[in-house]
Amino acid sequence: MAARPLTARGEATRTRIVQAAAKRVYAQGARGTSLDEIMEDSGTSKSQLYHYFADKDALLRAVIQLQTSRVMQAQMPQIQRLDSMKGLRRWRDALVAISKAHAGPGGCPLGSLASELADHSESARKLLMDGFQTWESHLVKGLRAMQGHGELSADADPADLATGIICAMQGGLLLAQTQRTARPVRVALDMALGNIERYVVHTS
Secondary structure: OOOOOOOHHHHHHEEEEEEEHHHHHHHHHHOOOOOHHHHHHOOOOOOHHHHHHOHHHHHHHHHHHHHHHHHHHHOOOOHHHOOOOHHHHHHHHHHHHHHHHHOOOOOOHHHHHHHHHHHHHHHHHHHHHHHHHHHHHHHHHHHHHHHHOOEOOOOOOOOHHHHHHHHHHHHHHHHHHHHOOOHHHHHHHHHHHHHHOOOOOOOO
């Protein structure tokens, strides 16, 4: 049977629980976060929490979905305009600015969850994979558009280039987290975009 839709009050309570869980998990990790802490932070009881989530794993899946949404939203509208080198550089600038604003701590919300959960929960791993694929798909779409209007060589593989950008960015975010500076994010993305520029078609 399909679950009954939540009332407005029920949706608000569920959202409050997920937001409190996301904040705690981002600050101290999934395994370092207890349901008691989440209940205290969200002002909910055990019966309320278990009304919306069967267990901690179910709540963590909701956290992954929320963080995926937040990561994508933070990059709007730049991530929707990746169909040129100029657009890619604007997106790069936005990511570096986000990293500077946080001064490094916390790392990538999705990357942090992946490093902790991917080997311990298959359902979480699949959700995280979907999140990264959503991120990567915007890059692939932009790079294919660049090929379509002749800015990017037909020899370039948009899927591989997009994966390379995501890998570079995640490495940069990890170092930014440890070094407490946005510099690794800037360096990593500049190198990734430099690789793409090798395939740019220069017209005379």
